[in-house]
Amino acid sequence: MWAGLQLAAPPVVFFRCPRAIQSLEKAVVEFFPLCRPSGRMERCFETGGLGVREFCFAAVVFATYCIQGVTGFGGTVLALPFAVRLVADPRVVVPVLTLQSLIFCACFLLMDRSGVVWRKVGIMVFYLSLGAPVGVFFFKSIPPSTFKPVLGALIVAIALWGIARARCARLARFVPGPILSRLMLVLGGAVQGSFGSGGPFVMLYAETAFKDKGEFRTSLLALWFLSNLIVVPQYFLAGIDVPQVLSLTAWSIPAVLVGLILSLPLHRRLGQRSFLLVLYAFLFLAGLFTLLAA
Template sequence: MLDVLSSPWALVALFVLLAYTTEAMTGFGSIVIALSLSALVLPLEVLMPVLVPLNLVLSGYLTLRYWRRVHWRLLLTGILPMMALGTLAGFVLRSDLGPGAQRLFGALVVAFSVRELWRLRRATPAVAHGPLWSRFWMLMAGLTHGLFASGGPLLVYALGGVELDKSRFRATLVLVWFSLNLLLTVGFLLNGALRAQWPHLLALVPVVLVGIVLGEALHHRVDEHRFRQVVFSVLLLAGVALLVR
């Protein structure tokens, strides 16, 4: 039996369930949640070739189901060009980070969690950026996605003030993640990282399917504000733990 049923992969499976339920509800967060929590028990270089292709199951399903709600103009003329460029740069730079990668990722998670918890507590409205600043933050979101497959925090910041309802926002974001994670998966396939982790990837697919069912069921039934408070509080603790390891 695969060691996905034993520690530390059993913990990774629990984290994946939480993370993918969250993304099925909100449209982002699966990899940053799964990676930040799982990095407490396994190294990033082991986790990323598993969690990135795994996201294709969720983002592919949601894209097929909700593609009619995608904001195509925003996606094709703004988000994808800048984020794809940043993702390629981040993927190339990953090998230069060395042992400091985990702490850098922890710092990113802490900053993101503190910002989101503050916004949730104060009910601070998102502030619109100018076109140049929006594109800059999209590029930075792509860079962090290439480094850690976690571009969601900065992309959500880059889209601050964009008027999209919850359903269109979710549909647009999941197509972004499907496109960029497909690009990263090809990179992991070419450099051999995916081949070594293939058994763990297959074993975790059923967990993602359960997360999809739960997230879809909870999307219209759970107080998203309270749910996000809990998730970001857990993320903050995980980020601090990564920094002090």
């Protein structure tokens, strides 16, 4: 319940009005004297200090990576609109979220990699790697505001299609052809390189490729681990603010790990059909939040 509140409240309450975050900071300082800023702490992300915005960012990271541990994707695409509002610079946020995803997937695979279908993961990595350099080029040269509305609309459309397939037997029998599936993987690689959010497009291939929810989740996490290994060095070569990215990533790692641990029992409780519905419901929310942040 609390994770849902953390995901739903910020865009409705805080992110509509920039003064709301300042009011929240003032309220916390008044009621919790230990949080009173001094020196470095009164300067937020710009100087690497810890403040209310950082803890809000950690809460978003925890909630979204808990979701990723249940479904196999969604951590970055759900966190992105909130993180951009809190940090403000997408060229810092995207590399940070990508590094977090790399750490999350590595930790999960160290615990359990028995369900990975490596042959299918290899196919996905190949086609994603074709699109990733294009995405990194857009990341460097084109303002994110140009693509956010299109990205959000595409994610919502994919989510609605998936929900309809999960609830309608006739639609469930439709299987995308190999050409369309692979084009979606290339597009997913481009979006992964530019926004770190290629999961929605990979879904169109993965849903038909993996019939078991455990294989689905574990194989997707292996995919994100391998694809992020390709993308992360390209971010550093693109000239990102390395100290800020590494600092923000380092102190948010505990939130990533707690989200991972809490996601494990939640995944076990979901049946296959419920798993698909939850999967596409979160995907719909991701698209909606991306549109709101555009």
